[in-house]
Amino acid sequence: MxxxxxxxxxxxxxxxxxxxxxxxxxxxxxxxxxxxxxxxxxxxxxxxxxxxxxxxxxxxxxxxxxxxxxxxxxxxxxxxxxxxxxxxxxxxxxxxxxxxxxxxxxxxxxxxxxxxxxxxxxxxxxxxxxxxSDKLSLEEMALVEPLTVGFHAVARGEVTSEDTVVVFGCGAIGLGVIAGAAARNARVVAVDIDDEKLALAKRCGATDTVNSMNEDLHERLQEMTDGEGPNVMIEAVGLPATFKACVEEVCFAGRVVYIGYAKAAVDYETKYFVMKELDIRGSRNAMPEDFDAVVRHLESGVFPTDAVxxxxxxxxxxxxxxxxxxxxxxxxxxxxxxx
Structure with missing residues (x-):
C-alpha cells in the first residue's frame, strides 16, 4: 500500500x-x-x-x-x-x-x-x-486532534467565563486555544504579528486582538484589564520572549500555561513567580474529554473549518x-x- x-x-x-x-x-x-x-x-x-x-x-x-x-x-x-x-x-x-x-x-x-x-x-x-460523530465530515474529523491540544491547555488553565485569557500565537494550536476559551465564554485576546492570522482568530472566537509588532502589548493589556493584567496567559508560539511575557503580563494570582517548547533557553525574572503566586503549568497532548469537547464544538458549526x-x-x-x-x-x- x-x-x-x-x-x-x-x-x-x-x-x-x-x-x-x-x-x-x-x-x-x-x-x-x-x-x-x-x-x-x-x-x-x-x-x-x-x-x-x-x-x-x-x-x-x-x-x-x-x-x-x-x-x-x-x-x-x-x-x-x-x-x-x-x-x-x-x-x-x-x-x-x-x-x-x-x-x-x-x-x-x-x-x-x-x-x-x-x-x-x-x-x-x-x-x-x-x-x-454523525454530524462531522471526514475533513472535520481530521481537524479534531489538533484542536484538542488547545482545548486541553484551556482546561489546564481552568478558564471560566469570568476570565480574560491572552493567547500568544494564532497558528493551528493557538486557534484551538482561542476556540476552547471562547467555548467557555471567556474574554479572549489573540496576540500575533500577522493581521491575517488575527482576523482568522476573530472568526475562531477571539474577542480582542493585538498585533504585537505594531502595538504596545503591555499598554493594551493594561487597558483591557483596568491595570490588573489578564487572568490567564497561554503560550502557543515557542519563543523565549513570549514565555517571559506570560509571567510579566499575567495578573497577581494568575495562571500561565505553556504548550510548546521554547526554541532557546529562557532567562526568567523569577521574582514574579513568588510575588504574584503564579500557577505555571505545562500542557501536553489531550485527554478523552478534550476530544469530546472539540467534537461538540465542531458539531455546533461555529468553527470556520474551511478557513483554517x-x-x-x-x-x-x-x-x-x-x-x-x-x-x-x-x-x-x-x-x-x-x-
Missing amino acids: KAISITEPNQSELVDIPAPAAPGAGEVLLKVRQVGYCGSDLTSFRGLNPMVSYPRIPGHEIGATIEQLGADVPEPWVKGQKVLVSPYTSCGKCAACKAGRVNTCKSNQTMGVQRDGAMTEYVVVPHEKLFT ITKTVSLEDAPAALAAWSENPGEITKIHVKF
Whole structure:
C-alpha cells in the first residue's frame, strides 16, 4: 500500500509498504480518508524533532472509516463508520497514569512521532482510541486532534467565563486555544504579528486582538484589564520572549500555561513567580474529554473549518506540500492530505 515517509531530514517521498495484518482482538482496521499535517510533522521533516528517528511515516490527525473489526470490538463500532483517532499511548503504570493524567504518560508514543503514523492507506488501532460523530465530515474529523491540544491547555488553565485569557500565537494550536476559551465564554485576546492570522482568530472566537509588532502589548493589556493584567496567559508560539511575557503580563494570582517548547533557553525574572503566586503549568497532548469537547464544538458549526484548512492535497502531492510548508511556514495554517 502507499504511504508518505520522511526518509531523512528535508526529504519525504511516496513509498510502498506492506499492508497491516488483520486486526487482532479489540482492534479495528481503518481505511484512512483524510490526514492533517501537524507542526510536529514539520519539525520532523526539518530534522528538529528529538523524538523522531528515520524513516518515519507521519500523521496523527485522522479522519477514517472502519474497514474491518477484530474480535471482541463492542458496539457502537461497525464497518463503514466514520471515525477519528486519539493517537497517544499510555502505559498505565507510571506516575502520570496512576494520577489519571494519561495524556502525559512517561512512555507515551504518539503516532507519527515516536512510532509510525497514519499517512498511509490503512492503519490498525485499538477500538478504545476511536471517537465518532454523525454530524462531522471526514475533513472535520481530521481537524479534531489538533484542536484538542488547545482545548486541553484551556482546561489546564481552568478558564471560566469570568476570565480574560491572552493567547500568544494564532497558528493551528493557538486557534484551538482561542476556540476552547471562547467555548467557555471567556474574554479572549489573540496576540500575533500577522493581521491575517488575527482576523482568522476573530472568526475562531477571539474577542480582542493585538498585533504585537505594531502595538504596545503591555499598554493594551493594561487597558483591557483596568491595570490588573489578564487572568490567564497561554503560550502557543515557542519563543523565549513570549514565555517571559506570560509571567510579566499575567495578573497577581494568575495562571500561565505553556504548550510548546521554547526554541532557546529562557532567562526568567523569577521574582514574579513568588510575588504574584503564579500557577505555571505545562500542557501536553489531550485527554478523552478534550476530544469530546472539540467534537461538540465542531458539531455546533461555529468553527470556520474551511478557513483554517489552508489547502488540501492528494497523497501523491503530499511530499511536495510538506516541503513547500517548510519553505514558507507563515503562509500555512493547516494542510490536509485527502486519500
